[in-house]
Amino acid sequence: MAGKSILVTGAGGYLGRQLVAALAARLAAGDISTVVAADVRETPQSQRLEGVIYLTHDIRDAGLDAVLRCRGVDTVVHLASIVTPGKKSDRAFEYSVDVDGTRKVLDACVAAGVHHIIISSSGAAYGYHADNPAWLNESHPVRGNEEFAYSWHKRLVEEILAGYRKRHPELAQTIFRIGTILGDSVNNQITALFEKPRLLGIRGSDSPFVFIWDQDVVGAILLAISSGRAGIYNLAGDGALSIHALGKRLGKPVLALPAWLIAAALAVLKKLGLTQYGPEQVNFLRYRPVLDNRRLKEELGYIPAKTSEQVFDYWLQAKANKG
Numbered sequence: 001m002a003g004k005s006i007l008v009t010g011a012g013g014y015l016g017r018q019l020v021a022a023l024a025a026r027l028a029a030g031d032i033s034t035v036v037a038a039d040v041r042e043t044p045q046s047q048r049l050e051g052v053i054y055l056t057h058d059i060r061d062a063g064l065d066a067v068l069r070c071r072g073v074d075t076v077v078h079l080a081s082i083v084t085p086g087k088k089s090d091r092a093f094e095y096s097v098d099v100d101g102t103r104k105v106l107d108a109c110v111a112a113g114v115h116h117i118i119i120s121s122s123g124a125a126y127g128y129h130a131d132n133p134a135w136l137n138e139s140h141p142v143r144g145n146e147e148f149a150y151s152w153h154k155r156l157v158e159e160i161l162a163g164y165r166k167r168h169p170e171l172a173q174t175i176f177r178i179g180t181i182l183g184d185s186v187n188n189q190i191t192a193l194f195e196k197p198r199l200l201g202i203r204g205s206d207s208p209f210v211f212i213w214d215q216d217v218v219g220a221i222l223l224a225i226s227s228g229r230a231g232i233y234n235l236a237g238d239g240a241l242s243i244h245a246l247g248k249r250l251g252k253p254v255l256a257l258p259a260w261l262i263a264a265a266l267a268v269l270k271k272l273g274l275t276q277y278g279p280e281q282v283n284f285l286r287y288r289p290v291l292d293n294r295r296l297k298e299e300l301g302y303i304p305a306k307t308s309e310q311v312f313d314y315w316l317q318a319k320a321n322k323g
Contacts, residue, residue: 005034006225007073009059009105010080012039014186015120019077019218024049026222036071038064040080059101068112075116075225078105083150084188087276091149098153103160110168118174118224119161120217123210123234125154125177128287135292138177138232147280172230176220179236179291179308182315183214191315199247201256202286206242210291211311213237216304223302233300234291237308249316259286 006023010016016039023035028051037043038055048054055067059080068076080101082094102119109117126136127143128151144155161173180190190209193199201207212235220235247254263279270278297303306314 004032004075004225005036005071005073006032006075006077007036007038007055007068007071008077008079009038010078010120011037011054012041012043013079013083015181015214015217016079018183018214019079019221020052021049022218022222024052027051034071034073036067036073038067038080059105060096062104064105064108065111068108068114073112073114075118076105076109076114077118077120077221077225078102079120080105081120081153085149094149095153098150099156099160102157106160106164106168106171109171110164114171116172116174116225116228116230118221119157119176121158121175121177122150122154123177123179123236123289123291124148124151125158126289127151127155128283128289130287132287132289134290136234136289137292138234138295145280145283147278148284172228174224174230175232176217176224176235177232177291178217179210179212179234181214181217182211182311184315184318186214186315194246194250196252198252199243199250199254200262200285201243201254202262202282203256203258205286206244207285207288208240208242208290209246209288209308209312210236210240211308211315212304213306213311213314216302216306219305220296220300220302223300227300229300231295231299233296233302234293235296235304236291236293237304237306237311238293239308240290241308241312246312249312 008016011020020037026032027035036053036055038057040058042056043054081098125142125144127145142155142158144151146152244254259282263282266277267279269275
């Protein structure tokens with residue numbers, strides 16, 4: 001990692017802040033030369049870390065290539081994406097950030113002669129399908145469902161990345177297909193499911209979850225930066241937890257309903273404007289991608305510190321400690 005100049009997009013997000021903090025520590029130790037933290041929102045002075053260069057930049061805008069050249073950036077960590085859409089968000093906006101924004105970041109990297117880009121993809125890129133294998137590995141195709149914006153956009157981004165690998169082999173790519181991230185203060189649509197008085201399940205489906213500790217995500221990215229190793233890696237802890245196992249840990253009942261009944265109820269509620277989710281959410285609950293992490297461990301050489309079970313228990317304890 002010595003001498004590397006690194007730019008992080010989405011640096012103000014949940015994961016971005018933790019990665020920048022880890023990089024700032026490496027910067028202070030003299031292990032890297034430059035850290036540029038780029039985000040669409042300006043970082044308040046009170047939150048800025050010593051030595052880090054803060055840049056307010058929308059990845060959809062021009063000009064990133066000039067920044068990369070000026071700072072001598074050789075490694076870009078691209079985290080900027082719409083994970084949990086706001087109430088005023090729409091599909092066109094999410095596409096413009098996730099897909100068009102990523103394409104512009106790649107173009108800027110190529111134009112500026114960046115050597116390595118690290119991308120946060122998702123297990124959602126595989127899609128939510130009845131014929132998904134019990135464990136998905138990196139050789140399985142990405143089939144993100146069009147009805148789920150996040151899943152579909154991750155698929156499109158990976159297709160764009162495949163094209164760049166052919167046209168621009170000089171830009172090494174490390175792609176992490178990340179499982180459900182949990183940590184001390186995660187708050188997203190997945191953790192919202194666990195906050196309900198009872199867990200909603202699909203009758204006849206285990207609806208398994210794979211989890212990854214946020215610090216393991218940071219650790220894997222740091223290893224990718226220091227090693228420069230390209231490749232595609234599922235990033236998840238060992239093992240998986242079924243919806244029933246999660247209910248037992250939470251001390252909450254699991255309400256397992258027929259798929260048709262949940263779909264019908266969601267259709268009515270969405271029409272009435274009482275929920276943003278439609279019948280397609282049944283597949284989201286029913287056919288969750290379960291990630292095989294062997295390539296992560298054997299080829300990249302990163303061993304997650306926590307299993308899926310340990311990550312969930314850690315999150316649960318952190319939640320309890322906050323009262």
